Amino acid sequence: MSVLIYIELENGSIKKTSLETIAYGAKVAEKTGGKAIVLAIGSADASELEKAGRYGAAKVLHATDQKLEHENSMAYADILVQAVQQENSKVVILAKSGLGDAMAARAAARLKAAVVSGVTQLPETDGVFTVTRSVFSGKAFAKTQIHSEIKILVVKKNVIEMDENAVATENAEIVPFSPAFREDDFKATVVQVEKANTELSLTEADIIVSGGRGMKGPENWQPLVDLARALGAATGCSKPVSDLDWRPHHEHIGQTGIKVAPNLYIACGISGAIQHLAGVNGSKCIVVINKDPEAPFFKAADYGIVGDIFEILPRLTEAAKKLK
Amino acid sequence: MLAYYLSFYVNCEDKVILRSVTIHNHMTMKILVCITNVPDTTAKIAFTDNDTKLNKNGIQYIIGPYDDYALARGVEIREQSGGTLTVLHVGGAEADPQIRKALAIGADDAIRVNAEPLDSYFTALQIAHIAKQNNYDLILMGRESIDYNSGVVHGLVGEMLGIPSYSPVMKLDLDGNNATITREIDGGNEILKVSLPLVLGCQEPIAEWKIPNMRGIMTARTKPLNVVESVGSEVLTTPEKYTLPAPKGACKMIPASEAETLIRLLQTEAKVL
Numbered sequence: 001m002s003v004l005i006y007i008e009l010e011n012g013s014i015k016k017t018s019l020e021t022i023a024y025g026a027k028v029a030e031k032t033g034g035k036a037i038v039l040a041i042g043s044a045d046a047s048e049l050e051k052a053g054r055y056g057a058a059k060v061l062h063a064t065d066q067k068l069e070h071e072n073s074m075a076y077a078d079i080l081v082q083a084v085q086q087e088n089s090k091v092v093i094l095a096k097s098g099l100g101d102a103m104a105a106r107a108a109a110r111l112k113a114a115v116v117s118g119v120t121q122l123p124e125t126d127g128v129f130t131v132t133r134s135v136f137s138g139k140a141f142a143k144t145q146i147h148s149e150i151k152i153l154v155v156k157k158n159v160i161e162m163d164e165n166a167v168a169t170e171n172a173e174i175v176p177f178s179p180a181f182r183e184d185d186f187k188a189t190v191v192q193v194e195k196a197n198t199e200l201s202l203t204e205a206d207i208i209v210s211g212g213r214g215m216k217g218p219e220n221w222q223p224l225v226d227l228a229r230a231l232g233a234a235t236g237c238s239k240p241v242s243d244l245d246w247r248p249h250h251e252h253i254g255q256t257g258i259k260v261a262p263n264l265y266i267a268c269g270i271s272g273a274i275q276h277l278a279g280v281n282g283s284k285c286i287v288v289i290n291k292d293p294e295a296p297f298f299k300a301a302d303y304g305i306v307g308d309i310f311e312i313l314p315r316l317t318e319a320a321k322k323l324k
Numbered sequence: 325m326l327a328y329y330l331s332f333y334v335n336c337e338d339k340v341i342l343r344s345v346t347i348h349n350h351m352t353m354k355i356l357v358c359i360t361n362v363p364d365t366t367a368k369i370a371f372t373d374n375d376t377k378l379n380k381n382g383i384q385y386i387i388g389p390y391d392d393y394a395l396a397r398g399v400e401i402r403e404q405s406g407g408t409l410t411v412l413h414v415g416g417a418e419a420d421p422q423i424r425k426a427l428a429i430g431a432d433d434a435i436r437v438n439a440e441p442l443d444s445y446f447t448a449l450q451i452a453h454i455a456k457q458n459n460y461d462l463i464l465m466g467r468e469s470i471d472y473n474s475g476v477v478h479g480l481v482g483e484m485l486g487i488p489s490y491s492p493v494m495k496l497d498l499d500g501n502n503a504t505i506t507r508e509i510d511g512g513n514e515i516l517k518v519s520l521p522l523v524l525g526c527q528e529p530i531a532e533w534k535i536p537n538m539r540g541i542m543t544a545r546t547k548p549l550n551v552v553e554s555v556g557s558e559v560l561t562t563p564e565k566y567t568l569p570a571p572k573g574a575c576k577m578i579p580a581s582e583a584e585t586l587i588r589l590l591q592t593e594a595k596v597l
C-alpha cells in the first residue's frame with residue numbers, strides 16, 4: 001500500500017503548490033501506514049526531484065519523453081494509472097489546478113475510484129475514510145465519506161502549513177518510469193502556447209494585488225503594478241475589468257474566473273460582490289482599499305483603508321520598497 | 325425505460341434527417357450540452373436536517389454560469405452548422421424550469437435523468453450512458469458546477485467514452501470535423517487542433533450568455549423534455565455533514581493618513597510579508 005502524489009513541474013522545477021502536495025501526501029501516508037511516492041512527468045534534474053524527500057517522499061517516479069512535452073491531461077492520467085497500479089497505491093493526491101482536476105477525473109474513471117476535488121484538510125483515516133472539501137464556491141465545506149478502494153484527492157492550496165521540519169525527511173530515491181502510451185491520447189496538435197513568463201501565475205502566487213472598476217481605466221494600472229512588483233506579487237482584477245479589456249482575461253478572479261488562495265490579497269477599488277468573494281475566500285489575509293466605507297468587501301477583510309487608491313497605492317509602494 | 329430511449333432515438337433521427345435535407349451537404353452536428361441546476365450566485369448558503377442538507381428555502385435556482393457559456397456557444401454552433409442541440413441534466417424535476425430556459429435559449433430538446441446527482445462519478449456515468457446511445461459529436465459542459473466546484477465531470481465522461489476532454493476552454497472554432505480550441509493553462513493559454521468527438525468544459529469568453537426571447541419562450545413549451553431513469557447505483561462518496569466557514573474577525577481599519585503602517589502590520593502582525 002502507498003500514497004501516490006502527482007507533482008507539477010515548471011521549467012525543470014517543482015511548483016511550490018506541488019511541494020505542499022507532497023507534504024500533504026506524506027502526512028496521509030504517515031496516517032495510513034504506507035510510503036509516500038511521487039510521480040513527476042517532464043524534464044527536471046535529479047537534484048531538483050530529490051527535494052521531494054525533504055517533504056517526506058520516499059521515492060520519485062520520473063517519466064520523461066519527447067511526447068510528453070506539452071501538458072496532456074489524458075496521457076498524464078494514463079501514466080498516473082500505471083504508476084498507481086505498479087505501486088499498489090490506495091490514495092492518490094494532486095494539487096487543485098486545471099491539470100490536476102483533469103488528470104484526477106480521467107484516472108478515476110479508469111480506476112473506478114472516487115474523486116474528491118477541493119479538499120481543504122487532512123483526511124480522517126480511522127474508520128471510514130473521510131475528507132473535507134470546499135463547496136458552494138467557498139461558502140461552505142462538506143465532510144464527505146469515501147467508499148471506493150482507491151481514493152483520489154485534489155487538494156487546494158494553503159491547506160497545511162508547509163514546514164520542511166514537520167515531516168520526517170526521506171532520501172528520495174529517483175527511479176525512471178517508462179510508461180506505455182495510448183495512441184489515442186496524442187490526437188491533438190498543439191499549435192501555439194502563450195505563457196506570460198515574466199509574470200507570476202495567480203494560482204501559484206503568495207501575494208496578489210488586484211484592481212476593480214475603481215481603477216477607472218487601463219491607463220491607471222501602473223501604481224498597482226508598481227506595488228505588486230515591490231511586494232513580489234501577481235496582479236489580478238475583477239470581472240468587469242477584464243470584460244472591459246482593461247486587463248487580460250486570465251487575471252479575472254472570482255466565481256466565473258480564477259479562484260485564488262494567496263497568503264495576502266490586496267483589493268484596490270473592488271466593491272466586494274459575492275461573486276468576486278467566491279474567488280478569494282481561501283486567502284489567508286485580505287486587505288481592502290476603497291473610498292466607500294460601506295463597500296461590502298470590508299466585511300470580508302482583515303485590514304482596511306478607506307481612501308483614494310491613487311493617493312494610497314504609491315505610498316504603500318514606497319513603504320514596501322523600504323522593507324527590503 | 326427502454327421504450328423511452330427508443331422513442332427518443334426515433335425523434336432524434338427524424339430531426340437529423342430533416343435537417344440534413346435543408347442544409348445542403350453540411351455535416352449535421354449532434355451537440356449535447358450538460359447543465360447543472362444551482363443556487364443563484366448571490367444565494368446565502370445554510371443547512372438543515374442536522375447540517376446534512378442544503379436549506380433550499382428562499383433560494384433561487386439558475387443554470388450554472390459556466391454551463392450557460394457552454395449553452396451559448398452550443399446554440400451559436402448549432403445555428404451556423406445545423407444539426408441538433410440536446411440539453412441534459414441529471415437531477416430531479418425541480419430543474420425543469422431551468423431546462424425549459426435552456427430550450428428557450430435555443431436547445432432543440434432535452435433529457436433529464438431522473439436521479440439525485442449523488443456524486444461526480446455517478447453523474448458522469450449517467451451522462452456517458454446517454455452519450456453512448458446518441459453518438460454526439462460535441463459534448464459541452466461548464467468548466468465547473470458552482471455547487472460542488474469539482475471540475476471533474478468532463479474528464480470522467482471523456483474517459484468513460486474514450487474520447488478527448490479539455491477544460492477550461494475559452495474559444496472553440498469548428499471546421500467540419502476539426503476543432504480549434506484555446507484553453508487556459510497555468511499562467512497562459514494553449515491553442516490546439518483536434519478532431520471530434522470531444523468533451524469540453526467551457527468558460528468565458530467562449531460566448532456571451534444568452535437571454536431567451538419571447539419566441540424562444542413560446543416554442544420551448546412544446547419542445548420535448550424526455551425524462552429517463554438512471555443506470556447503475558454505485559455511489560463512491562456520501563456527504564456526511566456540511567459546515568460554514570468560521571466567521572471573520574473584525575476588519576482592522578487603518579486611517580488613510582497612516583496608510584504606510586499597513587505594510588508594517590502585514591509584516592509583524594499578520595506575518596504575510
Ligand SMILES: Cc1cc2nc3c(=O)[nH]c(=O)nc-3n(C[C@H](O)[C@H](O)[C@H](O)COP(=O)(O)OP(=O)(O)OC[C@H]3O[C@@H](n4cnc5c(N)ncnc54)[C@H](O)[C@@H]3O)c2cc1C
Nearest residue numbers: 212213214238239254255256269270271275276291292309
Ligand atoms: C453570474 C455572475 C458571475 C459573476 N462572476 C464574477 C467574478 O467571477 N468575478 C467578479 O469580480 N465579478 C463577478 N461578477 C460581477 C459582480 O457581481 C460585480 O459586478 C463585480 O465584481 C464588480 O466589480 P468591481 O468591484 O470592480 O466594480 P464596482 O462594483 O463598480 O466597484 C468599484 C469600487 O471601486 C470603488 N472606488 C471607485 N473609485 C475609487 C477610488 N478612487 N479609490 C478607492 N476606491 C474607489 C467604489 O467605491 C466601488 O466600491 C459576476 C456576476 C454574475 C451575475
Ligand SMILES: Nc1ncnc2c1ncn2[C@@H]1O[C@H](COP(=O)(O)O)[C@@H](O)[C@H]1O
Nearest residue numbers: 358414441465466468469474475476477
Ligand atoms: N447533475 C448534472 N447534470 C448535468 N450536467 C452536470 C451535472 N453535474 C455536473 N454537470 C456538468 O459537468 C460540469 C462540471 O461539473 P463539476 O465536475 O461538478 O464541477 C458542469 O459544469 C456541467 O456541465
